[in-house]
Amino acid sequence: MYRQAVTSLEPGDVIATTLYTEAGTPLLVAGTPLNERYIRALERRGLVAIYIRDGLADDVAPEDVVSQQVRSTVTTYVEQTFATVMRVASERGAGAQGGVEGAVSNLGEQELELGDDGREAMANLYAGVEQLITEIIESSTVAGLESLKTHNEYTFQHSVDVAVIGTLIGKRLGMPRDRLRELALGCLLHDIGKSYLDVAILDKPGPLTDEEFAEVKKHPLMGYELVRRMPIQSLLPAHVAYQHHEQQRGAGYPRGLVGDNTVAGRAEHERIGAGRLLLIAEIAAVADVYSALSSDRPYRKAVLPDEVMRIIEGMVGRHLNRDVVKAMRTLVPRYPAGRWVEVVRGAHRGCRGVVAEIHPANVDRPLVRLVLGPDGEQLASPREVDARREQDLELLCLPDQLDPATFSAGSIGP
Ligand SMILES: [Fe+2]
Ligand SMILES: [Fe+2]
Numbered sequence: 001m002y003r004q005a006v007t008s009l010e011p012g013d014v015i016a017t018t019l020y021t022e023a024g025t026p027l028l029v030a031g032t033p034l035n036e037r038y039i040r041a042l043e044r045r046g047l048v049a050i051y052i053r054d055g056l057a058d059d060v061a062p063e064d065v066v067s068q069q070v071r072s073t074v075t076t077y078v079e080q081t082f083a084t085v086m087r088v089a090s091e092r093g094a095g096a097q098g099g100v101e102g103a104v105s106n107l108g109e110q111e112l113e114l115g116d117d118g119r120e121a122m123a124n125l126y127a128g129v130e131q132l133i134t135e136i137i138e139s140s141t142v143a144g145l146e147s148l149k150t151h152n153e154y155t156f157q158h159s160v161d162v163a164v165i166g167t168l169i170g171k172r173l174g175m176p177r178d179r180l181r182e183l184a185l186g187c188l189l190h191d192i193g194k195s196y197l198d199v200a201i202l203d204k205p206g207p208l209t210d211e212e213f214a215e216v217k218k219h220p221l222m223g224y225e226l227v228r229r230m231p232i233q234s235l236l237p238a239h240v241a242y243q244h245h246e247q248q249r250g251a252g253y254p255r256g257l258v259g260d261n262t263v264a265g266r267a268e269h270e271r272i273g274a275g276r277l278l279l280i281a282e283i284a285a286v287a288d289v290y291s292a293l294s295s296d297r298p299y300r301k302a303v304l305p306d307e308v309m310r311i312i313e314g315m316v317g318r319h320l321n322r323d324v325v326k327a328m329r330t331l332v333p334r335y336p337a338g339r340w341v342e343v344v345r346g347a348h349r350g351c352r353g354v355v356a357e358i359h360p361a362n363v364d365r366p367l368v369r370l371v372l373g374p375d376g377e378q379l380a381s382p383r384e385v386d387a388r389r390e391q392d393l394e395l396l397c398l399p400d401q402l403d404p405a406t407f408s409a410g411s412i413g414p
Contacts, residue, residue, distance in 0.1 A: 001016040001017075001051050001052065001053055001054060001058045001059075001338060001354070002051065002052065002054055002338065002340050002354060003049045003050070003051055003338060003339065003340070003400045004049060004050060004051075004052045004400060005048065005049050005400045006039070006042050006043055006047050006048060006049060006050060007043070008400075009034055009039045009042070009050070009052070010034075010039075011033075011034055011035050011036055011039065012033055012034065013033070013034045013052045013053075014031060014032070014033050014034070014052060014053040015028050015029075015030060015031070015032050015033075015034060015050060015051070015052060015053075016030060016050075016051040016052050016053045016058060017030050017050075017051045018030045018068075019042075019047075019050065019068070020068045020069055020072050021072065024069040024070075024072050024073045027041075027045075028042075031053075034052075046153070048296060048302070048400075049400045051338060065135070065136055065139045065164065065168060066132055066135045066136060066139070066164050067135060070128070070131045070132055070135055071160055071164070073124075073128055073131075074125075074128035074129070074131070074132055074160050074163070074188070075156045075157060075159075075160050076156075077121060077124040077125040077128045078125065078156050078159050078160060078188050078189075079153070079156045080121040080124065080125075081118075081121045081122060081125050081188075081189070082155075082156070082192055082195060083121075084114050084115070084117060084118035084121050084122075085112060085114070085118075085192065085226055085230060086195050087118075088112045088113065088114055088115070088118065089103065089107065089112065089226065092106055092107055092108060092112075093106040094106040094107045096195055096196045099196070100193075100196050100218040100219075100221065100222045103196060103222065103225075104221070104222070104225050107225060107226075107229060109229075110229070111229050111230070111231060112226075112229045112230055112231075114230075114231065119231075122230070122231060125185075125188070129163075129181060129184045129185055129188070130181075132163060132164065132167065132184060133167060133177065133180050133181060133184055136164070136167045136168055136171055136180075137171060137177075137180075140360070154295065154297075155191055155194060157295075158191070158291050158292065158295060159187065159188045159189070159190065159191060160188065161287075161290075161291040161294075161295075162187040162188075162190060162284060162287040162288050162291050163184045163187035163188045163287075164287075165286075165287035165290055165291065165328070165332070166183055166184065166186075166187040166280075166283050166284050166286075166287040167180055167183060167184045167187070168328075168331050168332075169283050169286065169287065169324060169327050169328050169331065170183045170267075170280070170283055172327045172328075172330065172331055173263055173267045173279075173283075173324075173327055174267050174268075175267045175268070176267075176268060179267065179268065179270070179280065182234050182236040182237055182240075182280060183236075183240070183280040183283060183284070185232065185237040185240075186227075186236060186237035186238075186239070186240025186241065186280060186281070186284055187240065187284050187287060187288075189223065189226075189227050189230075189237055189240075189241055190223060190240055190241045190244045190284055190288065191219065191223065191241075192222075192223045192226050192227060192241065193218070193219035193220060193221065193222030193223030193224070193225075193226065193241060194219045194223075195222075196218070196219065196222050197215060197216060197218075197219060198215070201215055201216060203298045204298065204299065205298045205299050206299060207299070217245075217253045217254055218254070220241060220242050220243070220244060220245050220253065220254050221242065221254050223238075223241030223242065224238045224239065224241050224242035226241075227241050235272065236270060236272075236278065236280060239272055239278055239280075239281060240278070240280055240281050240284045242254075242255075242281075243255075243257060243277055243278060243281035243284075243285075244281055244284045244285050244288055245285070246258075246259075246277050246281065246285070247259075247285075247318065247319040247320075248260075248261055248277075248282075248317060248318060248319060248320065248321060248322075249317075249318050249319075251318070251319070252319070255275075256275075257275055257276060257277045258275060258276060258277065259276065259277040259282055259321050260276075261316075261317060261321050261322040261323060262321075262322070262323050263279060263321070263323040263324060263327070264323070266279040267279065277321075279321075279324075282320075282321040282324050283321075283324050285319075285320060285321075286312070286320050286321065286324050286325055286328055287328075289311075289312060289315065289320065290308060290312060290328070290332070293308045293311060293312075294308055304397040304398075304399060305332075305333070305334055305335065305336055305339065305397055306334040306335060306395070306396065306397045307397070309329070309332070309334050312325060312328075313325065313329075329363075329364075330363065331363065332363065333355075333358045333363040333364065333366065334363075334364045334395075334397075335355045335364070335366050335368075335395050335397060336355060336358070337355050337356065337357065337358055337366070338354065338355065339354065339355050339397055339398070340352060340353070340354055340397075340398040341353065341354070341355055341368060341395045341396060341397055341398060342395070342396050342398055343368075343370070343385075343393060343394070343395060344394050344395065344396045345392060345393065345394035346390055346392040346393035346394060347390070347392075347393075348370055348383070348385060348393070349374070350373070350374030350375075351370040351372060351373055351374060351379075351383075352370065352371070352372040352376075352398065353368050353369045353370035353371050353372065353382070353383075353385075354368070354369050354371065355367075355368055356368060356369040356384065359388060362388055364387075365386075365387035365388040366387055366395075367384060367385070367386050367387070368384070368385050368386075368387065368395065369382050369383070369384050369385075370382060370383045370384075370385055
């Protein structure tokens with residue numbers, strides 16, 4: 001089994017894992033051969049990559065820490081919540097048309113009255129958050145964080161990814177369930193202020209001008225102003241929206257808050273104030289960067305998981321909280337299960353295969369099933385290599401959109 005970009009699918013490819021709709025019902029069942037109509041339907045739904053069977057490593061089934069049903073339903077609830085909040089804000093003359101400044105003054109201080117459908121959307125969102133937290137608390141897998149994009153709107157998919165990664169980190173840091181709830185809600189709503197940004201800026205395929213970046217920098221404040229007026233018991237989720245672009249050494253926006261790169265003693269008690277970042281916002285910041293880099297954006301393709309981790313490590317200390325990243329590194333594999341990898345150093349140099357198993361005690365040294373030799377030839381029998389035992393073994397993730405058998409050896413350098 002391997003991940004294949006939807007744009008490279010061909011009729012006859014057999015789908016390896018069941019795909020679900022946003023409502024959580026099966027869309028295509030594992031084992032279904034694809035035809036032109038199915039492929040077009042997958043494209044229309046905005047899927048980026050799916051798992052297909054290849055007869056080489058079909059028993060490798062990447063488990064996600066959160067079921068695809070919960071992911072899909074929570075994504076839908078986030079979308080509904082954003083829509084109701086924007087509707088009510090518009091009724092107060094604080095719609096997206098007037099820009100952030102006008103919106104904030106028109107919002108008034110009263111809680112947003114969301115109406116029947118809005119209350120239903122919020123109740124659904126809360127129920128979704130509980131399911132998500134329960135699945136994360138109960139899950140012991142570290143195999144998969146690579147969600148198969150099921151939603152054609154980036155923001156909603158991204159919000160759920162940030163919540164999943166954030167909650168995982170919070171769990172690892174020993175946060176009590178109440179705090180995980182605030183963290184997850186904050187992550188799901190962190191970019192709601194982006195509803196006020198011009199889509200032309202959001203989806204711009206090139207670098208932003210200074211004026212455009214100044215606009216983008218308004219979304220944390222706008223998010224805070226909206227979330228703190230939503231019927232949510234705690235103020236902390238609003239502060240996650242407010243603080244998620246702040247940095248450890250004060251170079252972030254909008255307020256230039258600072259952090260001290262530690263987590264010790266902070267998981268249970270959080271206090272807002274004194275120019276300092278909240279731990280849950282520092283966690284959201286790490287999860288936000290991870291999710292953004294791992295996704296296709298209008299201005300670049302998704303960065304591969306091993307490279308994402310290298311970039312994040314380079315942001316530690318100055319931008320991202322060192323201890324939070326340290327916790328994340330024990331949870332998020334550089335070479336996720338089901339990914340094609342190439343051996344770039346060690347005895348099997350040039351061979352390619354699929355990550356078969358992640359060891360929870362050392363997520364960066366997986367078990368790999370090598371199936372192709374250095375010239376792309378299929379090995380007579382697959383060879384299992386355990387990176388924990390072969391210390392000089394070094395791996396490199398291969399992109400989805402390439403057929404692992406056809407690109408030539410050494411075509412992708414380390
Ligand atoms: Fe943001
Ligand atoms: Fe974000």
